[in-house]
Amino acid sequence: MTVTSPQALPLILDVVEVVDVHRLSPSFVRVELGGACLAEFGTGGPLCDQRFKLVFPGDSGELPDFSGATQSWFASWLDIPAEKRGHMRTYTVREVRGSGPETRIVVDIVLHLGAGEHGPGADWAARAKPGDRLVTLAPRAGQAFGGVEFVPGEATELLLVGDETAVPAIAGILRDLPAGIRGAAFLEVPVAADFLEDVIAPSGIELVWIARDQAPHGEQLHAAVLAHLGTEGQSAAFLAAEPDEIDPDLWETPTYSSSGEAIEEIAGAGEAPVLPHAGLYAWIAGESGMVTGLRRALVRGLEIDRRQVAFMGYWRRGVSMRS
Numbered sequence: 522m523t524v525t526s527p528q529a530l531p532l533i534l535d536v537v538e539v540v541d542v543h544r545l546s547p548s549f550v551r552v553e554l555g556g557a558c559l560a561e562f563g564t565g566g567p568l569c570d571q572r573f574k575l576v577f578p579g580d581s582g583e584l585p586d587f588s589g590a591t592q593s594w595f596a597s598w599l600d601i602p603a604e605k606r607g608h609m610r611t612y613t614v615r616e617v618r619g620s621g622p623e624t625r626i627v628v629d630i631v632l633h634l635g636a637g638e639h640g641p642g643a644d645w646a647a648r649a650k651p652g653d654r655l656v657t658l659a660p661r662a663g664q665a666f667g668g669v670e671f672v673p674g675e676a677t678e679l680l681l682v683g684d685e686t687a688v689p690a691i692a693g694i695l696r697d698l699p700a701g702i703r704g705a706a707f708l709e710v711p712v713a714a715d716f717l718e719d720v721i722a723p724s725g726i727e728l729v730w731i732a733r734d735q736a737p738h739g740e741q742l743h744a745a746v747l748a749h750l751g752t753e754g755q756s757a758a759f760l761a762a763e764p765d766e767i768d769p770d771l772w773e774t775p776t777y778s779s780s781g782e783a784i785e786e787i788a789g790a791g792e793a794p795v796l797p798h799a800g801l802y803a804w805i806a807g808e809s810g811m812v813t814g815l816r817r818a819l820v821r822g823l824e825i826d827r828r829q830v831a832f833m834g835y836w837r838r839g840v841s842m843r844s
């Protein structure tokens with residue numbers, strides 16, 4: 522059997538430590554993570570919506586040991602008893618600070634305060650303090666990792682839409698946007714105190730914050746996006762996605778389809794027909810039910826070309842992530 526040393530894995534899979542914790546607002550906790558392994562961090566391009574993973578300690582309080590991990594580390598990890606393997610969740614690299622052994626990853630974690638029971642990620646963030654340890658799975662410099670879904674191509678108009686879990690990704694996209702692109706970003710967060718001052722839109726991009734307050738998740742966001750696209754009269758009809766229609770793992774981008782849609786059909790072999798909103802690129806992420814409703818409204822209702830939109834279910838209300 523060939524055993525690959527952890528250093529040879531095409532990603533960082535190692536322990537990091539909380540260096541700093543800052544409660545940004547009622548719903549967001551900003552955590553700065555450090556560790557010698559992060560000297561190897563690198564993406565080879567702008568971060569935009571770069572995702573990475575964190576493994577939080579399990580019920581036993583232990584972290585899984587990935588030392589000596591091989592390419593089959595994921596299967597080996599799933600073989601560890603549930604209470605000892607911890608909980609793996611996906612987050613966005615909000616910012617990278619420092620360099621070399623002092624490299625820090627900054628992550629903004631949502632507390633999901635209004636979502637009923639809290640999952641392990643939100644629970645961990647609510648109690649995080651300097652010195653806490655967790656495992657990260659992150660891009661290693663010089664190695665292909667993927668994890669950036671924002672690919673606007675030749676788009677001339679941009680539409681960014683997200684709930685609180687997508688705020689870090691949209692903040693990163695806005696920070697790293699190429700000059701000259703125009704459009705709008707719509708962010709729905711639990712309360713107005715969650716409007717974050719360090720989300721900065723460049724000129725040409727309208728930034729719209731929406732406080733959900735007592736309204737159903739995504740209802741106001743849905744209406745605002747359809748009004749922006751010039752179809753506000755249709756919003757109510759499009760809103761309610763049936764529970765059995767919602768895929769918690771919804772991930773439909775121009776290069777991947779969680780529903781099994783043929784990629785060549787998405788990519789299109791020949792010349793694209795001229796459909797409404799030509800020139801638009803839409804990036805939509807957040808709670809899967811909210812994203813499903815917007816997908817139906819944009820692709821089925823407004824007949825926006827499937828190749829111009831990335832729809833990503835980042836989490837599902839009431840459904841704890843499997844791993």
Ligand SMILES: Cc1cc2nc3c(=O)[nH]c(=O)nc-3n(C[C@H](O)[C@H](O)[C@H](O)COP(=O)(O)OP(=O)(O)OC[C@H]3O[C@@H](n4cnc5c(N)ncnc54)[C@H](O)[C@@H]3O)c2cc1C
Pocket residue numbers: 572610611612613614628629630631632633636637638639640641642643644685686687689690834835836837838839840841842
């Ligand atoms: C590419 C990507 C990037 C992301 N970036 C970020 C980011 O930067 N910041 C961020 O905060 N999130 C981000 N997310 C979303 C993040 O992964 C989820 O918020 C996270 O998985 C929630 O984990 P959790 O352990 O708190 O809740 P989970 O365990 O996943 O539970 C989800 C929801 O299920 C319900 N639930 C959980 N446990 C129970 C239970 N026992 N009984 C009943 N209901 C329950 C709750 O409603 C809970 O909020 C991202 C996701 C993706 C895919």
